[in-house]
Amino acid sequence: MPPRQSSDASKGKAAVSDVYASMRASILKGEIEPGARINIDAVSRSLGVSQTPVREVLQRLEGDNLVVYSPGRGYSTTPLLGLDELRSLFEFRLLVEPWAARAAAVDRLANPARALEKELAAFRGVMSGGGDLRQDLVAHDTRFHDTILLAAGNPVVQHAFAQTHCHLHTFRLYPADIDGAITIAEHATVRDAIAACQPDRAEEAMAEHIRNSYSRFAQAFEGKADLPPLDSGGPPGRHIVN
Template structure:
């Protein structure tokens, strides 16, 4: 702890660190289905488990509600949100296919040296998952979100960036229980997108993003909705 920080500031910092720890712990439980989709979330129970007051638990659940991972029911408390239904999954990818290939094309048209540096720097942060639980793949999840958000930002449209950000799609997609041993494929496709954008080739950037989304939708993810595995609506 920095000795120059005032005692009150130290308390606030410790509280923020505690709140962040509780948030990450509950988020991990939701992502790994330790709290099952649709299940009620006990604030008092989590506070006892984490040996904290109810305040950081409530703060964490408010953050998770904003990300679409928890729902607050009037007079009842919180529940974990259900997994995406097949219809919701298809709607999400139809939306992404309208938005992101255009953003990649536009980013390639507008890219400058600073944009190239940002894309290459983000690509350099990507690491392959170390395991199939959230602890193992959350780094890839975070990179995936930053990568797609950055391309949306480089399109020059703040509305496009905000529209993508509001979907929290990286969380909802990675929350689905599927064969997550796809890190190498994802990163190869990310490199292809970066190569096209940094080379300033709009058509190639649009095509690379379309291929990436098509592969995620059709080859890597949609198979989880085979009849025996369709989550309840």
């Protein structure tokens, strides 16, 4: 009996993992539209699973801030970031991540250059296969930046950054750099500076990457609002114009 229980538990975990990957991908691709109500029964039938893993997955997606629960209405997908929210998010990143890159560019075992190169090599392998890389790019982007933040050694900053779920929400806006070529080149520049233990260069490379990323994702709002460039030098939430 115990082996069967273990097998059942493994199948249950696999079902949750599969449903999570499927639903998250559908939200990021816009197949489940922003603000759309999620019918648990319909999802369970379309994926061929019971409602139990779907409910568990919805709780995980709520933690990712991709869905929200409203009494009497149930679960629905969260709206896309607005322009002000996008700018505020990237201003926060511009304060935190260049500092983290500088802190990581040290000549000691905490230097994450080897792990970053391994991550870059893995994603280059994925790129060579072609196809729709959005899910892989989100995952790579998250791992790359998280590795640098971890090496910086400040758990408070790590936690604050994680709560933004920035990689998930920016990639919902606009399929910027769809094949990942620009991102991988900018990441390589950051990695090289960290590997060389050059803190000034690492800080500037990361700041440039954040500014460029903001410009790419802000294309979702072109023609709808003025798009002042992102710049450092002020607290999160303040709009800064060069």
